[in-house]
Amino acid sequence: MRHEQHRCGVDHGRNHGRGFAARGMMKMMMGGRGPFGRGFGDFGGGFGGWDDESGGRGGRGGGRGRGRMFAGGELRLVLLRLVAEQDRHGYELIKAIEELTGGEYAPSPGVVYPTLSLLVDEGLLAEVAGEGSRKAFTVTEAGRAELAEKAGEADALVERLKAFGEQRQRHSSPPVRRAMHNLKVALGQRLMGGLDDGVAHQIADILDEAARRIERL
Known part of the structure; x- marks a missing residue:
């Protein structure tokens, strides 16, 4: 009898833990703080998203120093x-770097401004x-x-920007990004409605099975 009570207690603890972990993982994916810290990748902050001296945002890796795209200066x-190539206003410069x-x-x-x-x-x-009310910039003799x-x-800086984009595109997959986005949306909708332990366990089972299948590829 005592053994049965102990086993039931273990099973209850395991299921409760799985429910907690599932809810925590889903919050983490949505960019919140889960049991393992902030979110990751396309699901939020954390792994890979980085800032630089320009306060810009980029992909999920690379950069300089502590995730910086540009060092000082x-x-x-x-x-x-870029302005030396042709006169541009601020927005055009941002788009030029993005391109x-x-x-x-x-x-x-x-x-940037x-x-x-x-x-x-x-x-x-x-x-x-510039065009309309926008002011453009031109390089001076001192600038040249x-x-x-x-x-x-x-x-070298321009080549580094190009290489960064090429590397990111080689290591990214539009179908996978789409699927990750769909997962984020679906989990977000479930979280907004609240989760009981039963639903949390089902979601955890689905995610665990998906992880196992991906590992076997």
Whole structure:
């Protein structure tokens, strides 16, 4: 009798633990804090999402230093290089960097525009009339001189952005991203409605089985 009570207690504890883990894992996938910390990958913050000196956001890996795309002063040089190619306004510069990375990274306007203002203050860029109310930027002689001195570094930065985009695209899969997004949406809908232990156990079983099948591929 005591043995049966002990076994029932163990089973109850195991099931309760699975329910807790399932709910925690789903919260983690949605970007919240689960039993193992913040979310991961496409499901939220954590693994892979990173910031840089520009406050931009990119893919789920790479970067410099502690997940930085640009080290100090590198964004400034990239912007100078892009404006030297042709006059551009701030949004066009953000899009140009995004295009260099194949859409995998875009710097934040919150630091791009102050960096452009700094380049103007330094006499390396000048403001010119743009389309409508937008002001564009053009490179000055002083800017071209600095760019000539740092041509090798500027070229390397541009190539690094291109390589980052190519690497990300090689290691990403649109069908897998779509499926991960669908899973995130489905889990989010279930979490909003609340979960009892029975449903949590069923979801945990489905996710466990999916993980096992993926491992066997």
